[in-house]
Amino acid sequence: MLFALLAAPSFIDSLLLKFFSEPTVNYVIWPFIQIGLVVVITTGWVAYATYLERKISAFMQARLGPMRVGPWGLLQPIADGLKLLTKEDFIPENADRWIFFVAPYIAVVAAFIVLAVVPFGPDWAVITDVNIGVLFVLAVSSVGVLALILAGWSSNSKYALLGALRSSAQMVSYEVSMGLAIIGALMFARTLSLSGVVGAQASNSIWFLLYQPVGFMIFLVSGIAENNRAPFDLPEAESELVAGFHTEYSGFRWSLFFMAEYTAMVVVTAVATTLYLGGWYFPFVYRLTEAKGYHNVYVVISLLVFLAKAGLLLYLYFWLRWTLPRFRYDQLMDLGWKWMLPAALINIVITAIGVTVIQGLDNPSGMHTIKSLSAGLGLTASGKVIAIAFGIINLFLTAGVLSLINWRSRDFNLKKQRRQIRLVDLPKGKPAVMPASPGDVVSEARP
Amino acid sequence: MPLVPVPKSTFVQKLKRFFMVDLLKGMAVTLGFNIGALTDKDSVAGKGIYTEQYPKVRPDVAPRFHGAPRLNMDPETHDTLCIACNLCALACPEDCIDVIPMDVEVIVAGKPRRKKVLDEFIFDTSRCMFCALCQEACPTYCLELTQDFELATYSRAGFVWNREMLEQGRETVKYES
Numbered sequence: 001m002l003f004a005l006l007a008a009p010s011f012i013d014s015l016l017l018k019f020f021s022e023p024t025v026n027y028v029i030w031p032f033i034q035i036g037l038v039v040v041i042t043t044g045w046v047a048y049a050t051y052l053e054r055k056i057s058a059f060m061q062a063r064l065g066p067m068r069v070g071p072w073g074l075l076q077p078i079a080d081g082l083k084l085l086t087k088e089d090f091i092p093e094n095a096d097r098w099i100f101f102v103a104p105y106i107a108v109v110a111a112f113i114v115l116a117v118v119p120f121g122p123d124w125a126v127i128t129d130v131n132i133g134v135l136f137v138l139a140v141s142s143v144g145v146l147a148l149i150l151a152g153w154s155s156n157s158k159y160a161l162l163g164a165l166r167s168s169a170q171m172v173s174y175e176v177s178m179g180l181a182i183i184g185a186l187m188f189a190r191t192l193s194l195s196g197v198v199g200a201q202a203s204n205s206i207w208f209l210l211y212q213p214v215g216f217m218i219f220l221v222s223g224i225a226e227n228n229r230a231p232f233d234l235p236e237a238e239s240e241l242v243a244g245f246h247t248e249y250s251g252f253r254w255s256l257f258f259m260a261e262y263t264a265m266v267v268v269t270a271v272a273t274t275l276y277l278g279g280w281y282f283p284f285v286y287r288l289t290e291a292k293g294y295h296n297v298y299v300v301i302s303l304l305v306f307l308a309k310a311g312l313l314l315y316l317y318f319w320l321r322w323t324l325p326r327f328r329y330d331q332l333m334d335l336g337w338k339w340m341l342p343a344a345l346i347n348i349v350i351t352a353i354g355v356t357v358i359q360g361l362d363n364p365s366g367m368h369t370i371k372s373l374s375a376g377l378g379l380t381a382s383g384k385v386i387a388i389a390f391g392i393i394n395l396f397l398t399a400g401v402l403s404l405i406n407w408r409s410r411d412f413n414l415k416k417q418r419r420q421i422r423l424v425d426l427p428k429g430k431p432a433v434m435p436a437s438p439g440d441v442v443s444e445a446r447p
Numbered sequence: 448m449p450l451v452p453v454p455k456s457t458f459v460q461k462l463k464r465f466f467m468v469d470l471l472k473g474m475a476v477t478l479g480f481n482i483g484a485l486t487d488k489d490s491v492a493g494k495g496i497y498t499e500q501y502p503k504v505r506p507d508v509a510p511r512f513h514g515a516p517r518l519n520m521d522p523e524t525h526d527t528l529c530i531a532c533n534l535c536a537l538a539c540p541e542d543c544i545d546v547i548p549m550d551v552e553v554i555v556a557g558k559p560r561r562k563k564v565l566d567e568f569i570f571d572t573s574r575c576m577f578c579a580l581c582q583e584a585c586p587t588y589c590l591e592l593t594q595d596f597e598l599a600t601y602s603r604a605g606f607v608w609n610r611e612m613l614e615q616g617r618e619t620v621k622y623e624s
Contacts, residue, residue, distance in 0.1 A: 060477040061480070062494070320474075323474050323477045324473070
C-alpha cells in the first residue's frame with residue numbers, strides 16, 4: 001500500500017505522458033493535481049482543526065469536548081458543516097448586497113492562495129516556487145483585511161462596523177512588524193523564494209530560529225495578531241462586539257469566514273515553519289533516504305516533518321488562546337507600535353551588523369567563517385557560533401533598547417500604571433493614603 | 448482609580464518580568480491540564496477530566512444519598528411488607544404520605560377475623576424533602592428511600608406516586624454505555 005503510494009507519482013507521470021505532450025503534463029496537469037490535493041487536504045485539515053481546538057480547549061479545562069457524534073466526536077466537523085450548509089443565508093435589511101456577497105469569497109481566496117507558494121516538501125511537494133515568494137505571501141495575506149472591511153461595512157450593523165474597524169487597524173499595524181521581522185531571516189537566506197529559504201537552511205543544516213530568536217518571536221506574535229486570534233481577538237470580542245465583522249453573516253457565508261480564519265492560521269504557521277524552523281528540513285533524513293536512492297520516501301518524510309512542525313505551531317496557537325486573556329484595545333496598539341515595530345527594526349540593525357561582522361572576519365589569512373554563498377549564507381562552524389551568539393545578544397539588546405524607548409510609557413503592568421497615577425496625583429515625598437473605605441477615593445487626596 | 452500604595456518592584460520582580468515567568472507559569476498550568484486529560488485517566492492527580500458522560504455512564508451517588516421512595520416486598524411471596532400502620536405518614540414532617548388501609552376477612556384458627564391491610568399508598572415526591580424519617584419509622588423495613596435520583600416528570604401530577612409505582616419503580620429510559 002505504502003509502496004504503491006510512493007511509486008504513484010512516476011507511474012501517473014508515465015501514464016499522463018501517453019496522452020499529453022510533456023510541457024502540458026509538467027505545467028498544466030501536474031499543478032492541477034497538486035492544487036486539488038492541497039485544497040482538499042487543507043479544507044479537511046481546517047475542519048479538523050476546529051475539532052482539535054475544541055478538544056484541546058476542553059482538555060485544558062478538564063472537560064471532554066465533543067463526544068456524541070461518532071467515536072470520540074470525530075464526525076463533529078462533518079455535522080457542523082452540514083448544519084452550516086442547511087442554514088438560512090440571511091441578508092440584513094439595507095445591507096449592501098453585492099459587497100455582502102463577495103466579502104467572504106475574498107477572505108477565503110486571500111487565505112488559500114498563499115498555499116500555492118508554500119513549500120510543503122522538496123521536489124513534487126511544491127505547487128510553484130515563485131522567486132519573490134515571501135513578498136507574495138505578505139501581499140496576498142494583507143488582501144484579507146479588505147474582506148473584513150467590506151464585510152463590516154456592508155452589513156449595516158454597528159457591531160460589524162466596529163469589529164471591521166478594529167480588525168483592519170490591528171491587521172495593518174501588525175503587518176508592518178511582521179514584514180520587518182522576516183528581513184532578518186532573509187539576510188541569511190539571501191533569497192525571497194520560500195523553497196530557497198528552506199534550501200539555505202537545509203544546506204547549512206541549521207534552523208534560522210537559532211540565528212533569529214527575536215525575529216521568530218516577533219513573527220509569531222504578529223502572526224497571531226494578524227489572524228485575529230486570542231489573545232488579540234478584539235475584532236471578535238464576544239463580550240463587546242457580539243461577533244465582530246461577521247455578526248450579520250450566517251450559514252455558508254459565515255462558514256467561509258470561519259474557514260478563512262483557520263486557513264490563515266495554517267498559512268502563518270506554514271510560513272513561520274519555512275522561515276524559521278527549517279521547513280521540511282530535518283537532520284539525517286536526506287542521508288538516510290535520498291542518498292540511498294529512495295526519492296519518494298524522502299519527499300514523503302520531508303512532508304511529514306513539515307506537517308509536524310506546522311502542527312506544533314498550531315498547537316501553540318490553541319495553547320495561547322486558552323491560556324491568555326484578551327488584550328485591551330490600547331494595549332494591543334501599544335504592543336504593536338511601541339514594542340513589536342521597534343523590536344523588528346532593532347532586529348534588522350543587529351542582524352545586519354552580525355552579517356557584516358561575519359563577512360569581515362572571513363579572510364584567507366585568519367578566521368574562515370563563510371563556506372559558500374551559493375545557497376544562502378553558507379557559514380562554517382565558527383561562523384555559525386558567531387551568528388548564534390549575535391542572535392542571543394540580540395534578545396537582550398532588543399529588550400534593553402525597548403525598555404529604554406518605553407521607559408515612560410504605560411505598559412501592561414497594572415501595578416506600574418497605578419504607581420504612575422499615584423506619582424502624578426500626589427506631591428512628591430508624601431506617601432499615598434490608603435482610602436478609608438472602598439467607596440471614598442481620590443477626591444480628598446488631591447490638592 | 449483608587450490610590451493604592453504599590454511598592455517599587457524589586458530586581459527579582461523585574462527579572463521575572465523580563466523572562467515572562469508569569470506567562471510561562473500560566474502556560475505550564477494549561478499544558479499540565481492538557482497532558483493530565485490524556486494521561487490521568489481516573490483523575491488521580493486532580494488533573495484528569497471531570498465531565499461525566501451522564502446518560503451513558505451513571506454517576507455513583509454518595510452511600511447515604513436519599514432518592515426515589517420504594518415499597519419493599521417480601522422476596523419469597525411477593526406480598527407487600529407494609530402493614531398499613533401509618534407510622535410513616537405520622538413521621539413525615541411534610542405530610543406527603545397517605546396510607547389508605549382496607550379491611551379484609553381472614554380466617555385465623557378457624558375463626559373469621561377482620562384484618563387491616565394496605566390498599567393504596569400515595570407518596571408526593573414533589574413535597575418530599577428526602578429526610579428519610581419515614582424510612583426510620585417503618586417497623587417492617589418496607590418503605591425505603593433508594594439511590595435512584597431521576598425523579599423529573601412532565602407534569603405536576605407525575606410527582607405523585609401511587610402504590611404500583613412505589614412497588615415497581617418508575618420506568619426511565621436507560622442508555623447503553
